[in-house]
Amino acid sequence: MPPTSSPTTKRLDPHTLATSALEIADAEGLDALTIRRLAQLHDVTPMALYRHFSDKDDLLAAVGDRILADIALPEPTDEPWDVQLRAVLAALVKALRPHPKAAGLTLYRILVSPDGLALAERTMELLVEGGFSTDNAAEVGRQSVCSLITLVTAEPGATEDTDPVAREDGLRAKRASLAALSPHRYPLITAAADTLICPASHDLYYRLGIDLVVAGIRGVRAGLQA
Amino acid sequence: MPPTSSPTTKRLDPHTLATSALEIADAEGLDALTIRRLAQLHDVTPMALYRHFSDKDDLLAAVGDRILADIALPEPTDEPWDVQLRAVLAALVKALRPHPKAAGLTLYRILVSPDGLALAERTMELLVEGGFSTDNAAEVGRQSVCSLITLVTAEPGATEDTDPVAREDGLRAKRASLAALSPHRYPLITAAADTLICPASHDLYYRLGIDLVVAGIRGVRAGLQA
DNA sequence: ACGGTAGGTCTACGTTGTAAACTTGTCAAC
């Protein structure tokens, strides 16, 4: 795996580093993303990274921001607020989906990174348009975004294992663990074991996830107005 | 901080260890929960713990299970399914709330630990009663539970800092970070800054969180039937 | 030409999880 930019250039820069850090995390999980590993990937001493990041948390924050930067926020339209909100939340999910192992890094960056802030502001905007008070919009928006991040983080099949062998082993182990349950004590879980381990379609999985969040927002709004 | 059980007893056991591991995590965050620390707390060599846990992940899993064991699942009643479901989800939140820093450990234990399984089965039961297919109940139940776990994990004010000084510093830093934003570019975020950093009431925070999830379930069910 | 500084290097330290070989306390069976 060569460095993302031309290997002849010796000069590093934070953006490139964050990008290839993300590649490591995507490929082998967050545990594999170590200072030494990233340095080696760029043919550089580990300490060199500290010229660009104050410490490892700073690097992880940059990776989170890097992911949030992929959000393609839809332009405002004249559609109803809830339709637009759905599109905004879908844009968040779309940006996170390619990085299930690293998506959790965005949780604490939404109110810091510019792209996270843009998402948050737009979300609150639509919520206020939908009738929420500013404070309620803040709370509802926060949880909606957090839920969707978790949706990606907990995506079934996004286990840490990198090679297909270990991954398949992990899946088999999970399947066996559920198959070992008593169908008498846990009739529904055993009946839905396949779905619980790996949903039929990831697209459906995400669609339902977003539906749940949006429906929740609509429902809570109705309740607050009553 | 003395060991949870009598200090004269030399014999360790997994349950006691998991409990005091949880105490460490609650008090000082997950990072402070190291094998050596836990061993020292029990006046024992670090390697002694490996007689009871195969490795650190195993210990963390036990801590997760320990938390799930605190769920007091309400008895079935003749109330409508959604009312009962709300009570079940509230029971989950109630069990997690005392441990915001460790609650994330439960995410991967729900379909493993007996108490997690009981929660999952009961949740699916109520969803099926509400009209969901078994597979949909699985998906909806999964996301609902994950959302609520995240709700606790991301509870504002549950930062890693242990002593009040560092905690206050962290809050101040966050506040300053939001206060530095342009009210012109981010009018809603700056207006709701206080709420975003620390909600007025934690009880309201959790009530709204559960409301959102339940409302989402109700809304999605209506949509699926249409 | 030259001094400062940004960027990369080297060495070193403390902490972490844990493998492997050992001791010891306890109890069942003869």
Added chain:
DNA sequence: GTTGACAAGTTTACAACGTAGACCTACCGT
């Protein structure tokens, strides 16, 4: 009662991690 085996705790050791601090060095504005 002696013994032998097994479970539980100890000792020592190692590799990998994050990172502090002192160093070198190439470049660039004056």
